[in-house]
Amino acid sequence: MIDIRMRDRRAVGPVALVAAAALALAGCQGGDEGTKPEQKPTPVATASAAGSPTPTPTSTPAPTTSPTPTVATLRDQAGGTVGRAVTAARGRGLHYAVYLQGTGASLHGGGRRATSWGTGEKVCRQIDDPTDVNSTFDVAFVIARDGRDCAGRLLHTPTPTPVTTPSRNSTGGGGSGTGGTTTTCAITSPAGNCYADGQFCATRHHGLSTYGKGGEYLTCERDSAGVWRWSDGRAG
Structure with a gap:
């Protein structure tokens, strides 16, 4: 510290004294306390992967399904006995x-x-x-059902059974004759004729059977196209 008292107060002006005093104060502060170490900010503790382990997500097990039962298969027997x-x-x-x-x-x-x-x-x-x-x-x-093939058709044409209906004697006298009319068709068309194979049949005859013109046994059933026709059960 500079002792200003050793100087001649008369030789030194007021400005010089003020400057000397300011330097003395600055020097004391710098020399006495020294340089303080730089203070670093305290680090904020953060969670790390090592310090706080992330829990491993548990996987949901896949649903188990029951195995589909397997049955031994058989070679196709269609067409055989x-x-x-x-x-x-x-x-x-x-x-x-x-x-x-x-x-x-x-x-x-x-x-x-x-x-x-x-x-x-x-x-x-x-x-x-x-x-x-x-x-x-x-x-x-x-x-197949009895008497039918795999398509549902009749396997054979039954032998027609003649049906005799009595008729009245028209020769006069009021007596009844012994003659009769023989017919083989129980179901006839609106015109009174026997049906033939392949002819259309009426709705009221679905599933019914009768004898045709030639004595064949006919059934009112659907054909391959779904149309109701009189059929003798034979192809063609």
């Missing part, structure tokens, strides 16, 4: 059923079961159930 088809089903350990054609048999139910059948009867179609949709069978065989 029902006897061989049944034997083949038994050999594979399959539960089988026999249904009648044209009664609505399907994989999802319906149809009418055959109460009996001949081993030589033809299998019209086969219904397989490899995924166990129907609980009553693993395989079903459909056979």
